[in-house]
Amino acid sequence: MAVDKVYVLKLEDTPVENLPGGGYVQRIITKAGTGMDLTFSKGCLKPGCGHRMHDHPTQDEAVFCLEGEGTMTIEGVGDVPYSAGMAIVIPRGVKHQNQNTSDRDTFVVSMFNPALR
Numbered sequence: 644m645a646v647d648k649v650y651v652l653k654l655e656d657t658p659v660e661n662l663p664g665g666g667y668v669q670r671i672i673t674k675a676g677t678g679m680d681l682t683f684s685k686g687c688l689k690p691g692c693g694h695r696m697h698d699h700p701t702q703d704e705a706v707f708c709l710e711g712e713g714t715m716t717i718e719g720v721g722d723v724p725y726s727a728g729m730a731i732v733i734p735r736g737v738k739h740q741n742q743n744t745s746d747r748d749t750f751v752v753s754m755f756n757p758a759l760r
Contacts, residue, residue: 650677654685665692666743674758682755688713693742702755704733706741711749716740 650672657669665688672683682702688711696716706715712726718738725731733739743749 647678652676662686662688662692662694664694665689670760673760675760680757682753682759684753684755685709686751686753688741688743688749688751690743690746690748694740696738696740698736698738699733699755699759700736702757702759703735705754706731706733707752709750709752711743711747712745713741713743713749716742 652671654669654671657671659667659669661667666686668684668686670682670684672679672681674680674682693713696718698718706725707730708725708727710727712724715723715725715731715733716739717723717731717733723731724744741751
């Protein structure tokens with residue numbers, strides 16, 4: 644397979660998007676930026692914060708916890724506690740929500756395939 648273009652991207656050059664409820668996400672790799680059908684992000688949830696129940700109808704999502712801990716509530720599964728070094732894979736169309744259950748920032752990286760953006 645031929646490589647069209649190699650991208651070297653820096654987190655520090657990636658815009659910060661504030662999340663409702665406390666925290667932020669940086670979408671490091673996007674389809675808009677690379678043309679590749681992949682989204683790769685780093686996110687931070689502040690203590691006690693999270694996001695609402697939602698799904699990604701056309702994307703599989705993988706979440707890997709770098710630091711901290713939380714609970715991922717997954718439709719049909721229930722509450723899944725996680726901590727640094729753990730990954731959770733959520734198939735497309737499955738509703739889920741993420742909550743920081745610790746007293747410090749929780750950092751995760753996530754990957755969407757096909758691209759979310």
